[in-house]
Amino acid sequence: xxxxxxxxxxxxxxxxxxxxxxxxxxxxxxxxxxxxxxxxxxxxxxxxxxxxxxxxxxxxxxxxxxxxxxxxxxxxxxxxxxxxxxxxxxxxxxxxxxxxxxxxxxxxxxxxxxxxxxxxxxxxxxxxxxxxxxxxxxxxxxxxxxxxxxxxxxxxxxxxxxxxxxxxxxxxxxxxxxxxxxxxxxxxxxxxxxxxxxxxxxxxxxxxxxxxxxxxxxxxxxxxxxxxxxxxxxxxxxxxxxxxxxxxxxxxxxxxxxxxxxxxxxxxxxxxxxxxxxxxxxxxxxxxxxxxxxxxxxxxxxxxxxxxxxxxxxxxxxxxxxxxxxxxxxxxxxxxxxxxxxxxxxxxxxxxxxxxxxxxxxxxxxxxxxxxxxxxxxxxxxxxxxxxxxxxx
Numbered sequence: 001x002x003x004x005x006x007x008x009x010x011x012x013x014x015x016x017x018x019x020x021x022x023x024x025x026x027x028x029x030x031x032x033x034x035x036x037x038x039x040x041x042x043x044x045x046x047x048x049x050x051x052x053x054x055x056x057x058x059x060x061x062x063x064x065x066x067x068x069x070x071x072x073x074x075x076x077x078x079x080x081x082x083x084x085x086x087x088x089x090x091x092x093x094x095x096x097x098x099x100x101x102x103x104x105x106x107x108x109x110x111x112x113x114x115x116x117x118x119x120x121x122x123x124x125x126x127x128x129x130x131x132x133x134x135x136x137x138x139x140x141x142x143x144x145x146x147x148x149x150x151x152x153x154x155x156x157x158x159x160x161x162x163x164x165x166x167x168x169x170x171x172x173x174x175x176x177x178x179x180x181x182x183x184x185x186x187x188x189x190x191x192x193x194x195x196x197x198x199x200x201x202x203x204x205x206x207x208x209x210x211x212x213x214x215x216x217x218x219x220x221x222x223x224x225x226x227x228x229x230x231x232x233x234x235x236x237x238x239x240x241x242x243x244x245x246x247x248x249x250x251x252x253x254x255x256x257x258x259x260x261x262x263x264x265x266x267x268x269x270x271x272x273x274x275x276x277x278x279x280x281x282x283x284x285x286x287x288x289x290x291x292x293x294x295x296x297x298x299x300x301x302x303x304x305x306x307x308x309x310x311x312x313x314x315x316x317x318x319x320x321x322x323x324x325x326x327x328x329x330x331x332x333x334x335x336x337x338x339x340x341x342x343x344x345x346x347x348x349x350x351x352x353x354x355x356x357x358x359x360x361x362x363x364x365x366x367x368x369x370x371x372x373x374x375x376x377x378x379x380x381x382x383x384x385x386x387x388x389x390x391x392x393x
Contacts, residue, residue: 001077001153001292001315003217021115021124022046028125028132031177032170037238041139044132046113054116055099061107062095073284077317080328080374080390082354083213083299093210097218100206106134108143129174133167141245154251154266154289154313157217161255162244165225169233172197172226183230190230194223216295224255224291231258252291253310267312269331272380272387280318280327288313288332300353302346309339311384325375327391334384344368344381347388351377 029040049057075090084090104115104127113131137143143163150156172193173183183190207215228249232240235258247262254261266289274280294307313332319325334340348368352358355372362369366381376392 001074001081001157001217001286001288003074003157021128024125024128025113025132028129028174029136031174032129032133032136035170035173036136036241038136038140038241040136044113044135045111046115048117049114050117054102055095058095058098058102061109062091064109073317076319076326077284077286077315078213080317080326081296081315082350083295084211088211093206093214096206097210097214100204101218104128104131106131106138108134108138111135111138126171126175130167130171133170134163137163137166137245140242146245146248153286154292155248155287157221157289157291158249158251158255161221161225161228161252162248163225164221165227165229165255166241166244168194168197168222168226169229184233187230187234190227194226197222212299213295216298217291220252220255220291224252228255228258228261232261251287252289256290256294257308267333269312269314269333269385269387271314271316271329271331272378272389274316274318274327274329274389275392277318279320279322281321283317283319283326285316286314288315288330293332296350297346300346300350302349303342306339306342306346309335311335325391325393327375327389329387329389331385331387334386337384340381340384340386344379344386347379347386351379351388351390 025044025046029044033039071091075084075088078084078090079086079088102116104113106113113128113135115128115131134143146163147156147159150159169183169190172190175193176183176186176189181189183193207218229240229244232244236243249255249261250264251266253266254264257264266287290307290310293310293313294304296302297304297307311333314330316329318327318329320327332343334343344366348360348363351370351372352360355374358370358372360368360370361376368379370377370379372390374391377388377390378392379388380386
């Protein structure tokens with residue numbers, strides 16, 4: 001599922017303040033060039049930004065990058081799947097999250113590296129490494145174009161994981177080098193440092209309180225992307241730093257399981273038709289990747305390992321042209337019929353738990369019907385595919 005966070009390239013790294021820090025830019029870029037084999041093509045332009053101006057800056061960037069109807073569409077879709085509560089304000093929470101998390105960031109539109117004033121973190125140089133990694137990649141691979149070239153939601157998320165994961169890997173490699181180590185020669189260190197830097201929310205009020213889906217999908221490009229980059233570095237060396245941009249992964253499954261890159265391409269299952277479709281207009285239409293299903297299984301108490309059997313997913317959300325009532329058409333295909341059956345059984349629980357007054361009306365081996373606050377639903381199993389229609393009247 002596409003996230004409105006994706007167009008905003010912000011690093012979840014430590015803060016930086018001292019003007020002297022900018023003197024470190026050229027030496028750090030030189031070191032990053034030596035690590036990656038990517039030569040710097042131009043000077044990186046840094047600038048300070050006051051924290052009290054950050055929120056307004058982010059609101060303006062969000063306004064430039066995402067249309068109001070796109071934010072509304074994502075919010076409605078997340079609510080329909082049960083990932084966020086019915087009264088959740090996605091736009092406000094997104095701005096609050098980024099205001100809390102951002103301390104230094106590279107703006108690929110302005111081609112400028114912004115550093116927040118007011119911080120005293122001793123890790124400021126390490127934060128700068130992450131942002132300079134973005135700047136170096138942007139000079140070679142045009143990050144804005146790279147992200148916008150995503151073919152679907154899951155592909156776009158994978159591309160963000162490429163970008164953030166590579167910057168995170170370079171930041172952690174820099175840290176390892178300070179103690180005369182390297183992630184190339186000590187792979188176990190990669191996992192340890194990745195866990196230490198995951199920013200899981202204990203020290204952040206907003207991140208620690210948001211729904212699981214937002215937390216997981218915000219952190220995934222950094223943590224999942226970093227381990228993906230690690231796997232490719234061990235396999236292809238310096239060539240991997242350009243390879244992931246020239247031949248990006250097809251979806252989040254390849255990020256989560258680097259051994260599937262680049263051969264395993266997600267399937268595109270047919271959606272169940274929506275009755276009386278002329279009554280409705282399209283709200284959103286996209287893909288549901290392994291990362292989406294992984295979070296769903298965690299949130300609703302399913303078996304997390306089932307997500308690895310995911311092979312393709314789609315959804316379409318429409319709304320009544322008159323009263324705005326929404327209907328969801330959803331389809332997901334699995335590696336085998338046994339896995340599909342497990343998900344079919346699991347999704348029955350999802351249908352009941354994501355609503356207040358849900359109930360099953362009829363049940364059979366391959367078809368379940370029921371109702372909720374949102375209307376009627378039909379859940380079906382056909383071989384390796386599970387489909388649902390939700391919100392029917």
